Amino acid sequence: MFQNNIEYARKQDAEDSLASFRNKFHIPKNDFGEEMVYLCGNSLGLQPKITSEYIQEVLNDWAKFGVEGHTEAKNAWLPYHEFLAENMAKIVGAKPSEVVVMNTLTTNLHLMMVSFYQPTKTKYKIVVESDAFPSDKYAVESQLKFHGVDIKDALILWKPRKGEELCRFEDLEEIMKQHGNEIALLMIGSTNYYTGQSFPLKKITELGHKYKCMVGFDLAHGAGNIQPNLHETGADFAVWCTYKYLNSGPGSLGGCFVHERHANNEKLNRFAGWWGHNKKTRFNMRKDFDALPGAEGWQLSNPPILSMAAIRASLDTFAEAGFENIRKKSEKLTGYLEFLLDEMKNEAINVITPRNPEERGCQLSIQVKNADKRLHTKLTEAGVISDWREPDVIRIAPAPLYNSFEDVFKFSEKLKEVLKK
Structure with a gap:
C-alpha cells in the first residue's frame, strides 16, 4: 500500500x-x-495561528473593562471554563458535565486521589505501570506516605516480562487475582510516555471494578491523540495536560474527568475551593461549601483566562477538523x-x-x-x-x-x- x-x-x-x-x-x-x-x-x-487572536481578545477586554471583564468581556471570564467543556468532552469521549479544565496535571491527580483513594486497613494498595511517567509515580508514592502506608508494601508495579518492553493485560489480571482484595486504586497512564503503548482502558476499568477498586487514568499522552471514550469506558476519573497534542502552550492548564455516577456523591472527600462552590451563592462569601455537581465541583480557584484562551483556540481548531x-x-x-x-x-x-x-x-x-x-x-x-x-x-x-x-x-x-x- x-x-x-x-x-x-x-x-x-x-x-x-x-x-x-x-x-x-x-x-x-x-x-x-x-x-x-x-x-x-x-x-x-x-x-495555532489563531492563538494570539484569542489571547489578544482577553488582553483588550482587560484593558477596556478591568474587573468588569468578568461579565462584560466578549467572552465573559466568569463562565470562561464552560466555553471549553463541550469541545474537550468530544476529544476524550465524555459528557460536558464530566470534564473541566483546571489547574495542572499533577495537581489534578492529587485532587482526584484525595477523593478516589480511600485506603482501609485491608484495602490500601495502588497499581501503576512500572514505567509510568515519573510525576505520576511521585504523586502516588506521596499519597501513600500521606496516608501512613508503607510504599514498599502498597505500591504494585505492572511490569513488562523479562526481555520485553510492553505490559501484557494478562499480567495485570494475575496481579488482580493475587492482590485484588487489597487493592484500592488502579492508576494507569492511558498511553505510556516511553513506549507509546496505549492500554485497553475499558478492560482495565472492568477488571478494577470487578475487585471493587477505583480506576483512574493519566491521559497526558492520550488526550488529543487517541479516543479514550471515558464515559463509555466507565473510569472513575482521568486527568491530562493540554500542552502536548492539544497545543495550548508550555505549562498550560490541565483537564479532569469525573464520571457522572460520582457527580453528586457528597460522601467523597475532596480538597475544596470557592470556584467549585454553587455558582448562585459563590459570591455570598459567608455560605458553607456547596459543591457544584459534576467535574466542576472539584475546581479550586478562578482560572487563568489567558491560558484558557490558548486552549480555546486549539479546541476550536480540533472541532473544525473533527x-x-x-x-x-x-x-x-x-x-x-x-x-x-x-x-x-x-x-x-x-x-x-x-x-x-x-x-x-x-x-x-x-x-x-x-x-x-x-x-x-x-x-x-x-x-x-x-x-x-x-x-x-x-x-x-x-x-x-x-x-x-x-x-x-x-x-x-x-x-x-x-x-x-
Missing part, C-alpha cells in the same frame, strides 16, 4: 482532507528560514512512518511501540542499539525536532493536524544519513 519515495508522500498530502490545517500552525524554522521537520507534538504541540478525521489520519501517518522504518532494514533500530494501530497513538518509540544522545543531537542538526528518552529511545510523533506525509518521509531519509555516520 505504502511507497518509499517523495512523490508518493506528496501525493498523499495532496489527497489529505486535513492538509490545509498545517497552514493554521506556526512551523519552527532554521536560521535559513527553512521549515524544520517537527515531530515532537508528544512533548509540546505547535502554536476528532474522528484526526484519528483516521493519525493511523495512516504513523503507519507510513512504521513502513519507512521497516524499509530501512537496519538492525540497529527497533520500534518498541505496538504494531497494532489500536494499541498506540501517533508516537513511535525507536530504540537504537549502542546509541546515546549524540545521535539525537545529530538529528537535530539535520533539521529534525524530536526527543530523546534515556537510555536509548528516540520518540517520533507525527501529529496529524500539522504534520505531513512529506515530513515523515524526510525524517526517514535524515535518520538513514545520521545512522550511516
Whole structure:
C-alpha cells in the first residue's frame, strides 16, 4: 500500500482532507528560514495561528473593562471554563458535565486521589505501570506516605516480562487475582510516555471494578491523540495536560474527568475551593461549601483566562477538523512512518511501540542499539525536532493536524544519513 519515495508522500498530502490545517500552525524554522521537520507534538504541540487572536481578545477586554471583564468581556471570564467543556468532552469521549479544565496535571491527580483513594486497613494498595511517567509515580508514592502506608508494601508495579518492553493485560489480571482484595486504586497512564503503548482502558476499568477498586487514568499522552471514550469506558476519573497534542502552550492548564455516577456523591472527600462552590451563592462569601455537581465541583480557584484562551483556540481548531478525521489520519501517518522504518532494514533500530494501530497513538518509540544522545543531537542538526528518552529511545510523533506525509518521509531519509555516520 505504502511507497518509499517523495512523490508518493506528496501525493498523499495532496489527497489529505486535513492538509490545509498545517497552514493554521506556526512551523519552527532554521536560521535559513527553512521549515524544520517537527515531530515532537508528544512533548509540546505547535502554536495555532489563531492563538494570539484569542489571547489578544482577553488582553483588550482587560484593558477596556478591568474587573468588569468578568461579565462584560466578549467572552465573559466568569463562565470562561464552560466555553471549553463541550469541545474537550468530544476529544476524550465524555459528557460536558464530566470534564473541566483546571489547574495542572499533577495537581489534578492529587485532587482526584484525595477523593478516589480511600485506603482501609485491608484495602490500601495502588497499581501503576512500572514505567509510568515519573510525576505520576511521585504523586502516588506521596499519597501513600500521606496516608501512613508503607510504599514498599502498597505500591504494585505492572511490569513488562523479562526481555520485553510492553505490559501484557494478562499480567495485570494475575496481579488482580493475587492482590485484588487489597487493592484500592488502579492508576494507569492511558498511553505510556516511553513506549507509546496505549492500554485497553475499558478492560482495565472492568477488571478494577470487578475487585471493587477505583480506576483512574493519566491521559497526558492520550488526550488529543487517541479516543479514550471515558464515559463509555466507565473510569472513575482521568486527568491530562493540554500542552502536548492539544497545543495550548508550555505549562498550560490541565483537564479532569469525573464520571457522572460520582457527580453528586457528597460522601467523597475532596480538597475544596470557592470556584467549585454553587455558582448562585459563590459570591455570598459567608455560605458553607456547596459543591457544584459534576467535574466542576472539584475546581479550586478562578482560572487563568489567558491560558484558557490558548486552549480555546486549539479546541476550536480540533472541532473544525473533527476528532474522528484526526484519528483516521493519525493511523495512516504513523503507519507510513512504521513502513519507512521497516524499509530501512537496519538492525540497529527497533520500534518498541505496538504494531497494532489500536494499541498506540501517533508516537513511535525507536530504540537504537549502542546509541546515546549524540545521535539525537545529530538529528537535530539535520533539521529534525524530536526527543530523546534515556537510555536509548528516540520518540517520533507525527501529529496529524500539522504534520505531513512529506515530513515523515524526510525524517526517514535524515535518520538513514545520521545512522550511516
